[in-house]
Amino acid sequence: MNTVSIIIPCYNSEVFLREAIASALNQTYRDTEVIVIDDGSTDHSLEIIQSFGDKLRWETQSNQGAPVARNRGIELAKGEYIKFLDADDILLPDCLERQITQTTQLPTDRQAIVYGDALRVDRNGQPLPSYPLHPKQPNQDSIAHILAQCPLNITLVIMSEPLLTPESNSASTNAPTVANGAPDATATDRNAKARQLLGMKGAQPGETSIWKIRLQLMKPITWIPLIWGVVCGAASSGHFTWTIENVLIAAACMLLSGPLMTGYTQTLNDFYDREIDAINEPYRPIPSGAISVPQVVAQVLILLGAGIALAYGLDVWAGHEFPTITLIAIGGAFLAYIYSAPPLKLKQNGWLGNYALGASYIALPWWTGHALFGDLNGTIVLLTLFYSLAGLGIAVVNDFKSVEGDRQLGLKSLPVMFGITTAAWICVLMIDVFQSGIAAYLMGIGQNLYAVLLILLIIPQITFQDMYFLRDPLKNDVKYQASAQPFLVLGMLVAALALGHAGV
Numbered sequence: 238m239n240t241v242s243i244i245i246p247c248y249n250s251e252v253f254l255r256e257a258i259a260s261a262l263n264q265t266y267r268d269t270e271v272i273v274i275d276d277g278s279t280d281h282s283l284e285i286i287q288s289f290g291d292k293l294r295w296e297t298q299s300n301q302g303a304p305v306a307r308n309r310g311i312e313l314a315k316g317e318y319i320k321f322l323d324a325d326d327i328l329l330p331d332c333l334e335r336q337i338t339q340t341t342q343l344p345t346d347r348q349a350i351v352y353g354d355a356l357r358v359d360r361n362g363q364p365l366p367s368y369p370l371h372p373k374q375p376n377q378d379s380i381a382h383i384l385a386q387c388p389l390n391i392t393l394v395i396m397s398e399p400l401l402t403p404e405s406n407s408a409s410t411n412a413p414t415v416a417n418g419a420p421d422a423t424a425t426d427r428n429a430k431a432r433q434l435l436g437m438k439g440a441q442p443g444e445t446s447i448w449k450i451r452l453q454l455m456k457p458i459t460w461i462p463l464i465w466g467v468v469c470g471a472a473s474s475g476h477f478t479w480t481i482e483n484v485l486i487a488a489a490c491m492l493l494s495g496p497l498m499t500g501y502t503q504t505l506n507d508f509y510d511r512e513i514d515a516i517n518e519p520y521r522p523i524p525s526g527a528i529s530v531p532q533v534v535a536q537v538l539i540l541l542g543a544g545i546a547l548a549y550g551l552d553v554w555a556g557h558e559f560p561t562i563t564l565i566a567i568g569g570a571f572l573a574y575i576y577s578a579p580p581l582k583l584k585q586n587g588w589l590g591n592y593a594l595g596a597s598y599i600a601l602p603w604w605t606g607h608a609l610f611g612d613l614n615g616t617i618v619l620l621t622l623f624y625s626l627a628g629l630g631i632a633v634v635n636d637f638k639s640v641e642g643d644r645q646l647g648l649k650s651l652p653v654m655f656g657i658t659t660a661a662w663i664c665v666l667m668i669d670v671f672q673s674g675i676a677a678y679l680m681g682i683g684q685n686l687y688a689v690l691l692i693l694l695i696i697p698q699i700t701f702q703d704m705y706f707l708r709d710p711l712k713n714d715v716k717y718q719a720s721a722q723p724f725l726v727l728g729m730l731v732a733a734l735a736l737g738h739a740g741v
Contacts, residue, residue, distance in 0.1 A: 239317040239340075241269045241333055246303040247286070248276040250324035250713055252286050252640060260327035262292055266334040270294065274306040274315050280638035282324075290482055303472025326355075450522045451536055456503040458594040460495030462726075463602040463701030467491050469729050470606020473617060475737035486554060489547065490562075490609050494602040497544035498566060502573035502597070504537050506584075509577040537716045551609055561608040569601045587636065587651040588629075601730070616741050624675055624729070630667030631705040631722065633660065634706070637714045652710075663705070665702045667693060672728060679700055679735045687735030 243261045247254055261271045271293035273286050277300030282585070286295045296309060307321060310501070319339070322328060339351045360365055467490050470660050471477040473606075477487070511523040522528045548566035570724035575581040576593050584590040600621040607613050635658070636650040650662040672695050701721040705713035 239268065239337065239378065240315065241266065241318045241320050241337065242314035242316035243269055243271045243320045243322055243328075243333075244307055244309065244314065245273045245322045245324055246276055246306035247273055247278060247282050247324040247498025248300065248303070248306075249278045249280045249282060249638070249712070249715070251278075251281045251285055251638070253325040253327075254282055255288075257322060257327055258286070258293065260330075261322055262289070263330060265331045266332045266337055269315070269333065269427050270316060272310045274298065274310050276300050276303065276306040278508040297468065301545060319578050344391035348390045362438065375444055406451070418681060426672035437567075437724065445527075447528065450528050454504045454507050454522055454528070454533065454536065455500030455540075457496075459503060460499050462493040462598040463492045465601055465729070466602025467494050467606035467609075470608070471602065471610050472606075472730060472733035473736040473741070474607045474609075475740055477737075481547075483610070486551070486609065487606070490551060490605060492612050493547045493551065493562075493566065497540055497547060498569055498573075501537060501544060501570065502576075504533060504576040505573055507653070508533050508537060509582075511577075519579035542572070542667055548605075550624060555609055557608070561613055562605055565604050567602060569597065572597065580622075585648050587633070587654055590626065591636070591651070592631040595630075596622065596625040596632075599625045599628045603733070614741075617736065620675070620678065620736070620741075623671060624732070627671040627725070630664045630671075631718075631725065632711075633664040634665070634714055634718055636660070637710045640711065657710060661707055664710075665699075665706060668725070669702075672725065675728075675732050679732065682735075682739050682741065684735040684739050687731055689729050689736070690731045691728050691735075694724045694731065698724050 243256060245261065250257075258271065258273065261269070270334050273293055274284050275286060275295065275297040277298060283297055286293070296313070298306070303323075311319060318340070320333065320336075336351045337354065351447065356364065395675040407624075467487065471487055471490075477483060484610060507521065507523055508530075511521075523533060525529065545563060545566050548563040549560060551562045552560045572593055576583045576590060583593050600618075603621045604613055604618065607617055631649050636658075640650070640652045640657070651663055654660070655663065672691065676688045676691040676695070679685075679691065698721045701717055705720065706717040710717075
């Protein structure tokens with residue numbers, strides 16, 4: 238029998254990927270190999286690929302587009318025939334058997350392209366109108382037919398492997414070309430190393446430096462929002478001045494909120510997710526064995542201890558009779574614990590978990606910065622807790638990356654509980670309504686200019702919600718975040734400056 242290499246390029250396809258791979262593995266024609274090329278996915282696609290174990294071969298690369306991913310699959314292929322399958326398509330069980338049967342009816346000295354028809358279905362598997370496939374007439378030239386009718390959708394085709402390799406000695410000048418060459422291995426390696434240091438998906442596996450592994454557990458990419466929250470708190474205090482001492486103290490506060498307390502939170506989360514990660518993300522530092530559990534526990538305790546000690550030192554510098562910043566650090570540490578650890582494990586609940594996340598990103602660092610340079614009062618506490626409801630909406634955006642995985646693990650994320658469309662509307666309403674509420678409050682205290690500026694920053698967020706997120710939250714979540722979140726972040730600073738100006 239002739240081996241067929243089924244090549245599946247994948248980018249952020251977690252919703253359909255498992256079914257696509259299963260359809261490739263369950264063909265009635267058994268002499269197959271399945272190769273999946275993950276093109277830098279930021280959702281749970283890679284975990285789904287890895288869950289199939291040795292039933293398939295896979296590689297991951299930085300995002301370079303489907304043509305490059307297909308080319309890499311061709312390089313890895315060992316079969317006599319190549320079959321492409323998109324990650325949101327499935328093969329009927331006898332697809333390969335029927336196509337290979339057709340190839341056996343051709344002369345043995347000819348290289349073959351065999352194509353067929355397809356059934357179109359919607360997201361729920363319901364039939365859609367199909368594009369008509371115009372068969373070649375008996376006396377019609379094949380090339381003329383292909384050029385006139387364009388029946389060769391790439392997923393419908395099976396072709397001889399030599400047609401796709403530069404070594405082919407075929408005399409044909411009409412062989413199909415598959416795009417832009419092989420990926421840059423050096424660039425891919427650099428990208429994977431950077432992701433490893435930042436604690437992002439797509440990190441380079443097999444790291445042996447214990448300090449890089451510890452840094453990966455702390456996920457530096459997540460420090461940025463909390464550092465920004467400290468900036469907003471300092472601004473809302475109304476007492477920050479640009480002196481060398483204040484800048485150094487502010488930097489120490491950012492160290493507290495970012496590397497120490499956020500690093501503690503992320504390491505703790507990985508510790509309590511280590512059994513799930515052993516299934517979904519076995520390359521993570523703990524399940525891969527790159528770092529031992531006692532070493533992780535030690536890291537958690539050291540970060541927590543250093544964070545509380547620094548918080549107390551900041552209280553001393555600020556002259557607090559009551560250790561406000563220390564109490565915020567301890568409260569944040571407890572919130573991180575109940576977010577990740579059983580029996581409460583707030584992250585399993587779409588409302589409580591995402592609000593805890595929103596408050597951690599907005600309220601807690603804001604309180605810390607405000608208390609450091611001013612007097613933290615009930616009004617600031619309530620306003621930032623209110624603002625954190627917009628942060629809840631931002632946290633929900635991240636849930637659209639893992640709908641299928643959350644559903645399988647029984648996690649009650651909003652997209653799982655309410656469905657994709659309803660959850661998307663809940664998300665954008667939370668983001669817009671609570672920011673608008675802050676703008677209304679600013680008008681109420683006479684800060685009209687700042688209120689107008691905040692509203693002007695909300696408008697482009699609504700525009701991007703309509704352009705990207707509401708139209709397809711599964712596909713456009715990352716694009717929406719990159720486009721809209723800078724306006725929300727700037728809006729936080731505008732609100733903070735207004736509160737500082739008003740002396741709230």
